[in-house]
Amino acid sequence: MSEPLGGLLSAPPSIVAAGVEVFSTALRQQGASVTDVDWRPPGFGSADDLTQLALDPRRAAANRVAVERVLAAGSLLVDVRPAREVLDLPDRMLLHSGPPLTWETASGPMRGALIGACVFEGWATDVADAERxxxxxxxxxxxCHHHRTVGPMAGVTSPSMWMWCLEDPANGGQAWCNLNEGLGKVLRMGAYNDEVLTRLAWMRDVLGPVLQRAVRSRPEPLDVKAILAQMLQMGDEGHNRNRAGSLMALRELSPSIVGVDAPAQDIADVLRFIGGNEHFYLNLGMPTAKLAMDAARDVPGSSMVTVLSRNGTEFGIQTAGTGDRWFTAPANTPVGLYLGDYGPEDANPDIGDSAIMEAYGVGGFSMAAAPAIVRFVGGTVPDALATTERMYQLTLAENPAMQIPIMGFRGSPTGIDVLQVARTGWLPQINTGMAGRIAGTGQVGAGLVQPPQACFEQALAALAQESRAA
Amino acid sequence: MSDSPVRHVSLRSGVYADSVRLMQVSREIGDRPGVHTVVVAMATPLNLELAAGMGVAPDGEAKPDQLLIALTATDDAELAAAVAAVDAALTARADRGEAQTIPPRTIGAGLDGAPDPTLAIISVPGQYAVAEAADAIAAGRSVLIFSDGVPVEHEVALKRAAHDAGVLVMGPDCGTAIVSGVALGFANVVRRGPVGLVAASGTGAQQVSCLLDAAGVGVSHVLGVGGRDLSEAVGGLATLDALAALDADPATERVLLVSKPPAPSVAARVAEVARGLGVPVRSAALSPEQPDLTAAVEALLGDLGVAVPEWPSRPGTADAVPDGAVLKGFYSGGTLADETMLIAAPALGDIRSNTPLRPELDLGTDLAARGHVVIDFGDDALTVGRAHPMIDPTLRLEAIAGLAAGGEPAVLLLDVVLGHGADPDPAGALVPALRSAGLPTVVALVGTEGDPQGWSRQADALAEAGAAVFASNAAATRYALSLIGDGHE
Incomplete structure (x- = not known):
């Protein structure tokens, strides 16, 4: 630093004050510039743990390393392949969203999706057999998260499902996600009727192969991150609103799709399917975020969140400083608006790996980019801006690639710091779809939700323990 | 519920609202008591399927760019009202909402949003102060920690980190600082000038800066470093950084180091570093050999070639001090209490205290002990759950009344500290208490004419109540000793 003490002595101090108000008043009376902190006791965490982490000499550098890896990560669409090949999935294994679970603890929509996948794979003759x-x-x-994979809602991924294959040119990572089925009665929402199974078969037999050939025929891999950056400037937030992104993906892929040597009817069906699905892009956005968050794994001393994820029963988080360890607690149920006759009593607790979008700083964190979303809870445009403002105080960096126009093109709030969550008492904001709590129902609505605080309490305690041992 | 609900199903062309808006409208209409089912949605295949499931599918072909309005209600009137409500909801102008500002909740967020901040001030409860201070250091900003109750190992960790970051930690428990003329916490309105103070003592720094001001000499900065900085555990970390910063500061020509009695090894190390600096450094660290802040100021004035003035005072009315009177020093400033004990001990012998010169003189909790006693009412143990005595005089006023009631012959010696942050009119509360107590009283009045309370206004009021008033605590102590000495004669 050129001037001693950062220029403290060379001019009247410009002050940021936290605590007793009389000091700020006295300073203002002297004409000093004072910014008041609206300080309050931490929302959770022991003072000892908070202090331990605040004083950990590794923390600032570790968090910088972690978040810079996130910001540097890119996302290129390099292939489309069946999960069986991509994941080397053993027969009779299904991937699911969120932290680990068992059939006994699985919620309705998770069970519905698992049942549907067993029938789809031919492992069961019917629903009863699948349940058995x-x-x-x-x-x-x-x-899914144990396999560099993410899946929206139930996230159930079976060997015959096709997957987007994405690569991060900056860090060399790979991430995968299955193809989005559309809205309503769909497997990821826990529906498994004939309509669902028929669609899955078509996706297996027509959509997947066409997309594979289309993607492989492109002269350059599709830059999926670039689409996400553009979406934020077009009213999407990349989690619960993917309209612009889906159209852009369709625009980018259509010439290659049309060029595929396949029956014209199949090509038309593929284009109609993609064009009719406002969330088509979500399954490209999620592995994009997954690539970035995986790049930040295993940075000792970092208190940054790498995973936010739910399995319909529990919410689980992971941090860069605690590796693959899950911190879990019962998931909350979203609040929002319901389709048709459905109401709050029909909604299942929070489900899906899609909160990886919030971990990456979009979705609920970039609510200001998509004010339409706050109307799910009767909110106003200022509510959307306020949500993003709060999220800046939970995060380590602003992502210069993901700019939010209404915030003066400020970068999206990126890299959730467990310590800042504790100190502010604000929980991450997540935008999400809602699945019916009864297996087989499908989607019942969409809305807003927050993780249970207990996940962050556990993570904070574990980070402090690791810090003491380091 | 009626047995035969009536239904309305219509499709409108040329109307579009997004799905979130339409779900909102559906819910609003669905909340009407007479309405059974509602679908207000674009006529997409998914929504048509939902409507069919609810028994309100439209007849004929529907297109996805048409708006489907499908309702069932208890009777025709309810149905008509509901359809009208749909129209009203679709055309209603949304509440724009009030603009909100989200204030920062942490020092880190505050520094992030403030224009070119140079300093963080933290007065949150001590157990949470470290995280806030660490934010400032991580952001490359200096920090003043007013909070007390910060464990010494955390103080050391913060000060090491600050040193590495090239910034200063003032405190913890730093009550007094002045940076470029701006008083932070408890500080007096003093003129600006060439003397930089490094102070491990808040009231010590106030005494010194006020005396300098009375002599016409100003301060460049007063950098408080916290009362423990010159202890063995902390090792003078912030003192050394503050000395280096003042050495580099063009406004600072001389430095005075103010402290309670320091750890000898630390004092030696600081002295050694100070000798290597370009700026001359004089120590006013208290010790039995150097018990007197006023003398240190006078020596500094000598260094500057400034004549020592007659320090302001007001004569008291105490002429009849009873034989065998003891000294009762009731202090709000810890360093001033130390100075008083160091000056008085050679004349009086052992003085008991809650902050004693030697451990065996500890009063414990017996603030009403007989004999020569000096109490620091600002000591942490006496400020738990209450404000500092510079703000809240209650405890000291109770002690004065108790002393008067106890009947032990005594000379009452008090400090009254003025300036920013202090009681706006300390004499206002003291004068009636002194009149009521009727004890021979001496006051060390630490302040300046420029202070909000005004030195002379306070001095006149206290003198009016019979107290002898001195701007110098050393002078006040010596005067009190002379009264006791007179009593002995």
Missing amino acids: ILAAGEIALDP
Whole structure:
């Protein structure tokens, strides 16, 4: 620093004050510039743990390393392949969203999706048979996150499903996600009727192969991150609103799709399917965020969140400083608006890996980019701006690639710091779809939700423990 | 519920609202008591399926760019009202909402949003102060920690981090600082000038800066470093950083180091570093050999070639001090209490205290002990759950009344500290208490004419109540000793 003490002695001090108000008043009376902190005791965490982490000499540098990896990560669409090949999935294993679970603890929509996948794969002859083999433990269950994979809502991924294959040119990472089925009665929302199974079969037999050939025929891989950046300037937030992104993805992919040597009817069906699905992009955005968050894994001393995820029963988080360890607690139920006759009593607790978008700083964190979303809870445009303002105080950086026009093109608030969550008492804001709590129902609405505080309490305690041991 | 609900199903072309808006409208209409089912949605295949499931599918072909309004209600009147309500809801102008500002909740967020901040001031409860201070250091900003109750190992960690970051930690428990003329916390309105103070003592710094002001000499900065900085545990970390900063500061020509009695090894190390600086450094650290802040100021004035003035005072009315009177020093400033004990001990012998010169003289909790006693009412143990005595005089006023009631012959010696942050009219509360007590009283009045309370106004009021008033605590102590000495004769 050129001047001693950062120029403290060379001019009247410009002050930021936290605590007793009389000091600020006295300073203002002397004409000093004072910014008051609206300080309050931490929302959770012992003073000892908070102090331990605040004084950990590794923390600032570790968090910088972690968040810079997140910001540097890119996302290129390089292939579309069946999960069986991509993941080397053993037969009779299904991936699901969120932290680990068992059939016994699985919620309605999760069970519905697992049942549907067993029938779809031909492992069960019908629903009852699927329930039987799942209950008997004949089907292995494992979180998507354990396989560099993310899945929206139930996230159930079976060997025959096709997956987007994305690569991060900056960090060399890979991430995968299945293809979005559309809205309403869909497997990811827990529906498994014939309509769902028929669609999945078509996706397996027509959509997947066409997309594979289309993606492979492109001269350059599709820059998926660039689409996300543009979406934020077009009214999307990349989690619950993917309209512009889906159209842009369609625009980018259509020439290659049309160029695929396949029956014209199949090509038309594929284009109609993509064009009719406002959330088509979500399954490209999620692995984009996954690439970035995985790049920040295993940075000792970092208190940054790398995973926010729910399995319909529990919410789970992971941090850069605690590796693959899950911190879980019962998931909250979203608040929002319901389709048709459905109401709050029909909604399942929070479900899906899609909160990876919030971990990456979009979705609820970039609510200001998509004010339409706050209307799910009767909010106003200023509410959307306020939400993003709060999220800046939870995060380590602003992502210069993800600019929010109404915030003066400020970068999205990126890299949730567990310590800042504790100190502000504000929980991350998540935008989400709502699945029906009864297996087979499908989507019942969409809205807003927050993680249970207990996840962050556990993570804070574990980070402090690790810090003491370091 | 009626057995035969009536239904309305219509499709409108050329109307579009997004799905969130339409779900909102549906819910609003669905909340009407007479309404059973509602679908207000664009006629997409998904929504048509939902409507069919609810038994309100439109007849004929529907297109996705048409708006489907499908309702069932208890009777025709309810139905008509509901359809009208749909129209009203679709055309209603949304409440724009009030603009909100989200204030920062942490020092880190505050520094992030403030224009070129240079200093963080923290007065949150001590157990939470470290995280806030660490924010400032991480942001490359100096920090003043007013909070007390910060464990010494955390103080050391913060000061090491600050040193590495090239910034200063003032405190913890730093009550007094002046940076470029701006008083932070408890500080007096003093003129600006060439003397930089590094102070491990708040009231010590106030005494010194006020005396300098009375001599016409100003201060460049007063950098408080916290009362423990010159302890063995902290090792003078902030003192050394503050000395280096003042050495580099063009406004500072001389430095005076003010402290309670320091750890000898730390004092030696600081002295050694100070000798290597360009700026001359004089120590006013208290010790049995150097018990007197006023003398240190006078020596500094000598260094500057400034004549020592007659320090302001007001004569008291105490002429009849009873034989065997003891000294009762009731202080709000810890360093001033130390100075008083160091000056008085050679004349009086042992003086008991809650902050004693030697551990065996500890009063414990017996503030009404007989004999020569000096009490620091600003000590942490006496400020738990209450404000500092410079703001809240209650405890000291009670002690004065108790002393008068106890009947032990005594000379009452008080400090009264003026300036920013202090009681706006300390004499206002003291004068009736002194009149009522009727004890021979001496007051060390630390302040300046420029202070909000005004030195002379306070001095006149206290003198009016019979107290002898001195701007110098050393002079006040010596005067009190002379009264006791007179009593002995």
